[in-house]
Amino acid sequence: MSSDLLLVSNALIGIPAAAAIAVALEPAYRRSAIINLCASGATFLFALVLLVVEPESGGYLFVDDLNIVFIVLSTFIGFTTSVYSASYIDHELETGRLTTRNVRFYHAMYQSLMCAMNLALLASNIGLMWVAVEVATLTTVLMVGMYRTPHALEAAWKYFILGSVGIALALFGTILIYMAAEPVLGQGYDAMVWTTLMSQAPQFNPRMLNVAFVFLMLGYGTKVGLAPMHAWLPDAHAEGPTPISAVLSGLLLNVALYAVLRFKMLLTANAAAITPGPLMITLGLASLIMAAFMLYRRGDIKRLFAYSSIEHMGIIAFAFGMGGPLANFAGLLHMTMHSLTKSAIFFSVGHIAQAKGTQKIADIRGLTQSHPALGWSLVLGVVAIIGLPPLGIFMSEFLVVSSTFARQPLLAIPLVFGLLLAFGALLLRLTGMAFGEPSRDHGEVKASMWPVYAHLSLVLLAGIYLPSHVVTWFQNVARLLG
Amino acid sequence: MELLTIDIAHVLAGALLLTSFMLLYQDRLSGLINIYTLHAVILSLSVAWQAYYQDAPHLYFTACIAAVFKALIIPFSLRRIIKRLRIHRTVEVVGGVGITMLIGIFLVALSLVVMLPATASADPLSREDIAFALAIVLLGLLMMVTRRNAVSQIIGFMSLENGLILAAAGANGMPLVVEISVAFSVLIAFIVIGIFLFRIRERFDNVDLSELDRVRGGRS
Numbered sequence: 001m002s003s004d005l006l007l008v009s010n011a012l013i014g015i016p017a018a019a020a021i022a023v024a025l026e027p028a029y030r031r032s033a034i035i036n037l038c039a040s041g042a043t044f045l046f047a048l049v050l051l052v053v054e055p056e057s058g059g060y061l062f063v064d065d066l067n068i069v070f071i072v073l074s075t076f077i078g079f080t081t082s083v084y085s086a087s088y089i090d091h092e093l094e095t096g097r098l099t100t101r102n103v104r105f106y107h108a109m110y111q112s113l114m115c116a117m118n119l120a121l122l123a124s125n126i127g128l129m130w131v132a133v134e135v136a137t138l139t140t141v142l143m144v145g146m147y148r149t150p151h152a153l154e155a156a157w158k159y160f161i162l163g164s165v166g167i168a169l170a171l172f173g174t175i176l177i178y179m180a181a182e183p184v185l186g187q188g189y190d191a192m193v194w195t196t197l198m199s200q201a202p203q204f205n206p207r208m209l210n211v212a213f214v215f216l217m218l219g220y221g222t223k224v225g226l227a228p229m230h231a232w233l234p235d236a237h238a239e240g241p242t243p244i245s246a247v248l249s250g251l252l253l254n255v256a257l258y259a260v261l262r263f264k265m266l267l268t269a270n271a272a273a274i275t276p277g278p279l280m281i282t283l284g285l286a287s288l289i290m291a292a293f294m295l296y297r298r299g300d301i302k303r304l305f306a307y308s309s310i311e312h313m314g315i316i317a318f319a320f321g322m323g324g325p326l327a328n329f330a331g332l333l334h335m336t337m338h339s340l341t342k343s344a345i346f347f348s349v350g351h352i353a354q355a356k357g358t359q360k361i362a363d364i365r366g367l368t369q370s371h372p373a374l375g376w377s378l379v380l381g382v383v384a385i386i387g388l389p390p391l392g393i394f395m396s397e398f399l400v401v402s403s404t405f406a407r408q409p410l411l412a413i414p415l416v417f418g419l420l421l422a423f424g425a426l427l428l429r430l431t432g433m434a435f436g437e438p439s440r441d442h443g444e445v446k447a448s449m450w451p452v453y454a455h456l457s458l459v460l461l462a463g464i465y466l467p468s469h470v471v472t473w474f475q476n477v478a479r480l481l482g
Numbered sequence: 483m484e485l486l487t488i489d490i491a492h493v494l495a496g497a498l499l500l501t502s503f504m505l506l507y508q509d510r511l512s513g514l515i516n517i518y519t520l521h522a523v524i525l526s527l528s529v530a531w532q533a534y535y536q537d538a539p540h541l542y543f544t545a546c547i548a549a550v551f552k553a554l555i556i557p558f559s560l561r562r563i564i565k566r567l568r569i570h571r572t573v574e575v576v577g578g579v580g581i582t583m584l585i586g587i588f589l590v591a592l593s594l595v596v597m598l599p600a601t602a603s604a605d606p607l608s609r610e611d612i613a614f615a616l617a618i619v620l621l622g623l624l625m626m627v628t629r630r631n632a633v634s635q636i637i638g639f640m641s642l643e644n645g646l647i648l649a650a651a652g653a654n655g656m657p658l659v660v661e662i663s664v665a666f667s668v669l670i671a672f673i674v675i676g677i678f679l680f681r682i683r684e685r686f687d688n689v690d691l692s693e694l695d696r697v698r699g700g701r702s
Contacts, residue, residue: 125658127656127657127658127661127662128658128661130662131658131661131662131665134665134666134669135665138668138669138672141672142672156676157632157676160673160676161626161635161639164639164669164673165623165626165639165642168619168639168642168643168646169619171646171650171662172615172616172619172646172649175612175646175649175650175653175656176612178653178656179601179604179608179612179653179654182653182654182655182656183603183604187654187655187656188655188657189657191656192656192657192658205600205601205603205604207599207600207602208600208601208604210600211596211597211600
């Protein structure tokens with residue numbers, strides 16, 4: 001690995017790690033919020049450098065076209081969320097829902113999460129990646145339970161148990177991959193490193209790979225939030241602080257998906273092993289349709305959008321399961337658009353819940369009148385997430401649907417059915433919340449709106465004009481995914 | 483000599499599996515903790531034997547973690563916790579022991595059917611160890627599903643995790659086993675501290691998860 005690249009990738013892990021220690025030692029919460037913000041910003045800048053250096057591998061980290069997409073996306077959302085989180089936390093401190101000690105802990109966990117996610121994305125080794133995903137789970141569990149209410153503790157407990165079972169299954173799969181690789185690559189690290197695994201994959205024992213993939217798919221799939229292992233996701237989104245809901249939906253689900261994609265590439269490389277596609281398609285469609293139905297009965301605004309995340313992760317898993325250059329391209333685009341849109345929605349939802357003092361959809365009415373900026377951001381976000389033109393998600397969903405029609409017309413029927421169901425449900429809920437006679441306000445909110453605007457304008461831009469650089473970049477990655 | 487070595491490894495793995503079955507039907511919390519201690523001791527012996535057989539000194543470290551952390555510290559703190567929570571005399575209602583055992587036997591058969599053909603070309607030692615390990619993992623999952631009490635669910639999770647460590651130690655020369663077992667120990671420490679901190683001092687009356695279900699009332 002060249003020294004530039006080594007410096008950059010170490011910085012991506014080192015900055016959040018150092019910042020986590022710094023904020024843990026910093027008692028003044030304003031200063032720790034600033035450290036949090038600066039560290040996330042610096043990490044994002046370093047991630048941008050990855051776009052210009054030549055990707056290669058070496059040591060315990062490696063960089064290729066695939067993980068650059070994930071890293072740039074997750075450090076960007078990590079940065080905007082830290083901006084948003086500063087104003088959100090301010091309000092929580094004023095209303096006394098959190099104490100300064102909580103906040104100190106929260107910031108330390110936030111940076112540890114960023115560190116763990118970057119490590120999971122950059123790790124060249126399947127064992128190290130597993131450890132990083134485990135640490136990421138642990139930090140989010142602690143943040144989900146931050147409010148210490150019975151509901152929050154229940155959510156954290158459920159997430160903890162299901163997440164632990166998920167990563168335990170993933171570890172079993174990881175061990176099996178090692179055992180499949182060991183006769184070919186010999187004992188030691190070589191049998192766990194992505195680059196050597198990929199190059200020698202055709203010679204691995206296919207039956208072992210098959211069993212391993214089932215465990216990996218179920219294990220990491222739990223963390224992606226695919227049905228039927230999704231039970232932790234709505235609770236964890238609804239009960240934790242809202243910046244964490246944004247980070248969970250925008251980043252952590254993607255990191256788990258990244259792990260699944262890597263192992264999918266490994267199986268695709270071995271001709272004798274099962275094709276991983278159908279399994280992903282099935283889980284994806286199941287998540288999409290289940291979540292679409294569940295959207296109709298939601299009474300809690302954060303739960304509503306958590307189910308929408310399950311729905312979109314289903315679409316993304318479906319697209320990657322279809323495979324091929326076009327569907328992979330659509331999957332990547334959809335993942336990017338979903339992360340940006342969903343975190344923007346959660347940013348507005350967090351402030352809305354603070355303004356109205358409730359998360360109950362029934363008690364939130366007429367937002368566009370009482371809080372025009374928040375209300376219209378929510379409207380725009382929901383219009384984007386249900387896939388209306390000219391926003392980015394329309395384009396990616398259109399690509400997913402059209403590539404499905406071209407190759408497997410029968411699969412397009414449940415896909416379109418699920419999309420329309422979700423469309424109806426979200427539109428129905430949105431009209432009630434955004435329009436009509438405003439409901440009573442709970443108090444003033446100093447909302448920081450620019451993270452929302454930044455995300456939504458990116459989504460709008462992508463829908464109207466996708467720069468050719470990005471297109472070729474995503475096409476390269478799509479080809480890599482096979 | 484080779485055969486004897488393999489036999490000893492299998493005896494230890496088999497004993498671990500049997501202990502998992504004992505966990506399935508034990509309905510007293512204190513009894514459960516005792517059996518878990520036994521589980522951890524057998525695991526540590528088994529890992530130590532693998533360390534000796536594979537001549538992999540780092541595995542001795544994993545064995546030490548199992549012996550000190552899992553067989554001493556965890557049972558000790560769990561015992562204190564159940565005493566503090568005043569549930570140490572609780573006899574849990576474990577519904578349908580017979581059926582649970584039958585499902586357990588079915589799971590063991592399943593893991594043998596799945597793993598043995600898949601690993602036909604592997605080393606005979608790791609081959610059967612991984613099948614046993616999968617069975618222990620599945621039994622741990624079964625225990626987590628059938629129990630309502632948080633402490634017994636955690637013991638189920640820890641027995642599951644012991645199965646994973648057995649698998650990792652059995653995979654010839656697998657690196658990072660120590661790191662993985664440390665990562666898992668941290669996870670478990672968090673769970674145990676979690677129950678301790680969030681129990682009654684906060685708002686629950688007990689750590690029975692059906693209480694948590696009650697909390698769910700009126701939400702969607």
